[in-house]
Amino acid sequence: MRASRFFISTLKEAPSDAEIVSHQLMMRAGMIKRLGSGIYTYMPTGLRVIRKVEAIIREEMNKSGALELLMPLVQPAELWQETGRWDKMGPELMRVKDRHGREYAIQPTSEEVITDVVRSEIKSYRQLPLNFYHIQTKFRDERRPRFGLMRGREFTMKDAYSFDRDVEGMQKSYGIMFDAYVRIFNRFGLKFRAVAADNGAIGGTGSHEFHVIASTGEDALVYCPDSDFAANMEAAEALAIGERGAASEQMTKVPTPGKTKCESVAELLNLPLSRTVKTIALTVEKEEEGKVSKQYFMLLLRGDHELNEVKVGKVAGLANHRFSTEAEIQEVYGTAPGYLGPVSPKMPVTIVADRTVANMSDFVCGANELDYHLTGVNWGRDLPEPIVADLRNVVEGDASPDGKGVLAIERGIEVGHVFQLGTAYSEKMGATYLDENGKPAPLQMGCYGIGVTRILGAAIEQNFDDKGIVWPDALAPFQLVLCPMGMDRSEMVKAQVEQLYADLQAAGVDVIVDDRGLRPGAMFADWELIGVPHRVVIGERGLKEGNLEYQGRRDTEATAVPVAEMVAFIKGKLGQ
Amino acid sequence: MRASRFFISTLKEAPSDAEIVSHQLMMRAGMIKRLGSGIYTYMPTGLRVIRKVEAIIREEMNKSGALELLMPLVQPAELWQETGRWDKMGPELMRVKDRHGREYAIQPTSEEVITDVVRSEIKSYRQLPLNFYHIQTKFRDERRPRFGLMRGREFTMKDAYSFDRDVEGMQKSYGIMFDAYVRIFNRFGLKFRAVAADNGAIGGTGSHEFHVIASTGEDALVYCPDSDFAANMEAAEALAIGERGAASEQMTKVPTPGKTKCESVAELLNLPLSRTVKTIALTVEKEEEGKVSKQYFMLLLRGDHELNEVKVGKVAGLANHRFSTEAEIQEVYGTAPGYLGPVSPKMPVTIVADRTVANMSDFVCGANELDYHLTGVNWGRDLPEPIVADLRNVVEGDASPDGKGVLAIERGIEVGHVFQLGTAYSEKMGATYLDENGKPAPLQMGCYGIGVTRILGAAIEQNFDDKGIVWPDALAPFQLVLCPMGMDRSEMVKAQVEQLYADLQAAGVDVIVDDRGLRPGAMFADWELIGVPHRVVIGERGLKEGNLEYQGRRDTEATAVPVAEMVAFIKGKLGQ
Known part of the structure; x- marks a missing residue:
């Protein structure tokens, strides 16, 4: 190519709405041009990078045996209603009516369409396994599009869908995709990490995210430098810290006027923050025979730890929790937020303690009385033994769950996701095959995404200096x-x-x-x-x-x- | 590729809604799968053909100096309002609202977006000429989607847009694109013909369509086997047939009860159809100072000729015509349709005769009286000389407008269009550049489309037999x-x-x-x-x-x- 016949249009300054470096540099380098909120034109320089990303993905997907097809952007609402996602997805799903008033979704992904294709094409176990993918424009009507290509509304994604006879087969297909992703990200020339992710309703460990490592990344990645353990923050198991010592203090009510945070209580009492326990009050509403009843829960975390909401949702009875209102807190605990504690609440409350809290002794917590806390509190003596669960985010230095060292944390940008879907879609849509005995069985599915355009942003967040972008050879325009x-x-x-x-x-x-x-x-x-x-x-x-x-x-x-x-x-x- | 690892799914019978052979064969060959009305999934076999079409287009576009970029599918309504197409396009333009109620078009083409890109990027004549293209999904909400990929709603199109300083430059860019199209269609291995097309509001001859020749084609292509003349039916000039002879008959009113068609009048009178003249009554409404006034026109065509509506629209005063209603006809001519004629209508009517009619003598036409026609009618003697215009479709055997032989007609499928836009978009959108004197001038534009997915249908309509499709080497999966x-x-x-x-x-x-x-x-x-x-x-x-x-x-x-x-x-x- 000769530059005189190409289109090069660089800027000295990035527009003021470009908040992060990759967005700024892509705008300054003339790779993208904003058309609307979260919607960009890819200029010739940017498109060259996209085509290189796509070519690497396509080659490795084909090598893995996946078959490329192309599914439509505009997809009939009926299919999305079959799986319930038409209602479930809310405003992020862009919806459109045609001239006859029929409703359509503009695809954010294509599980419904591929399952519809497969249910009419697959008759027999002999046709399996199969893995179809496409590289296609997607649209998600993000509430707050920002960061250029990192959180755009219109973007390009490679999405693949595997179909197998049984769980074993699905896991094999999943493994093939995982390996293909490793090859893809290696070929990109990017530093990346695959981490176990929460699998939502499906459960199990059948989900991994692929992250490009970057200090500006939105996600915290947990890994053990001495072993293979790697998970995102939602999925990383936190072990208990320490062992429970014997009680050595009397439980004492101490005045802590205006001290509603563990940090200020610890300061007042001249104790380390790790001796305090914070409480989070939750409410679960149940409807039975038209009547709504409420059940109250209290979560306990060590003062210096953070709540992990995904983990909370997995505690028995807490799948549909919400934070208690101030009125509920007054009613249940007889005091204001900031002074709650597990000892003698006014009404019955189910106490769930984080593993580390369950191992504490002589700890400090709220007294359920305005401007007072309790010190020297001990399980068994001052209050009953709690339900114990993993409720917190891990922190650097925690023991690795595999017992092979301590955990480290780094930042990443999610650019890929592999997921064992099981029969979640195939059962709802009646996608079955006939097994060796001629009996219908639901197809076991997996889905596998790579954010093609997002790769550009992530690669730049990892590779830039004060002069501009530093592309790896494989992605450079x-x-x-x-x-x-x-x-x-x-x-x-x-x-x-x-x-x-x-x-x-x-x-x-x-x-x-x-x-x-x-x-x-x-x-x-x-x-x-x-x-x-x-x-x-x-x-x-x-x-x-x-x-x-x-x-x-x-x-x-x-x-x-x-x-x-x-x-x-x-x-x-x-x-x- | 090994067939056992590919996805081959053929059908003995085509679905009943597949009306034309290309649609039937693509469904039977497992190339496409219907998702909704005019919306298809391209299965692996079909996608391979699409990729080959795209690769040939891309290579030749790049060779011609055009630059590939990628414009978004979802485009802000504001841009479409600037050019007036938001209102003008009607229900064919798919419109969508985002979560904030902002309106967008799903692109059917991208004139607005590219003009927006260029108006902010182009400052000086030194940056010109430029030609940008993309290969991208399009959506047109056709009233009646049918014929598989021939008239789908979601489809893939290559659209290119050239920008020049002046008309001469635009015409040069147009010529470069025309030549690239010839190379592209030659490389496809398809029999095709480029024909001059009507240029709508722009006027002039700056528009050509590229048609794949097929007996099943929807369009009639007019060409002269002895010269370069080729035009579509709308644009093909029809010369007068014959010269006007001297009057030899008296004008006579003859009873023609129930004979409202030229064919039946000719049969009754035992005359050739080419001696009869048919009349078409038009109304033009004008609004002046809030009052609507009507003007009446009568078009005259030889009995065996067909009206060409595009040509009618170009006659002075007829840009906004409509067919007269039965009530208007009764009022103006004092009789019912089928007996109208140019001799002595009840009210003033502007008579516009086709060139061939103007050369007729002793002709037959309606008598403006129920169940009567006139024979032996002659211009100048029985009625004033008419306004003369080219109003009819050419027919096989007509003289070629270039005077080099006679015209032939064949059927074609339109798959490409090149168009000199001039400043139609750039003036509305304020897309200017600074010339050598530092003065702003509007950019001269051209646009150039190829229907990528439509090529598949057209190639099959041209190449099939009773066993199935016969792909040319370059397009075969x-x-x-x-x-x-x-x-x-x-x-x-x-x-x-x-x-x-x-x-x-x-x-x-x-x-x-x-x-x-x-x-x-x-x-x-x-x-x-x-x-x-x-x-x-x-x-x-x-x-x-x-x-x-x-x-x-x-x-x-x-x-x-x-x-x-x-x-x-x-x-x-x-x-x-």
């Missing part, structure tokens, strides 16, 4: 830029550029030659901003010594390379 | 199928198949080996239906003589080819 010095003045430079350009193209290098006639500073700044990973400068001075100047995007110094060796040198750099 | 006879029984066959499969792949042939273990009849029927253009049968009998059997999809007989020569033989067939 161009692998190499040729920068001639004074091409219009020097026949020697011009001839050498044309020769090298032809030789590199013949060698299969994705090269662009900057023939725009810009000054060196402006030219270099453009390519550093756009993030082309390799640069060769062709100038008269070097040529007179038979040399060209190579500089990698992360290099601080240029390297002189003899003209005759440059193609081989570049191929070496590209690992070809 | 696979170029070649290997059909082994008894692969599971014969080690010799198995070894030869694997060797040939590997050799063909190494030679770059897009080959599928049918390892499903079907009987020969069922196997051949599948591939003939799917339309793979080349087939090689590997059987023990032939192998013992050192031969394989080649058969082209259109061949009636197989050809024995020595094993060692097969790869070269196939490459020869594929023209590689």
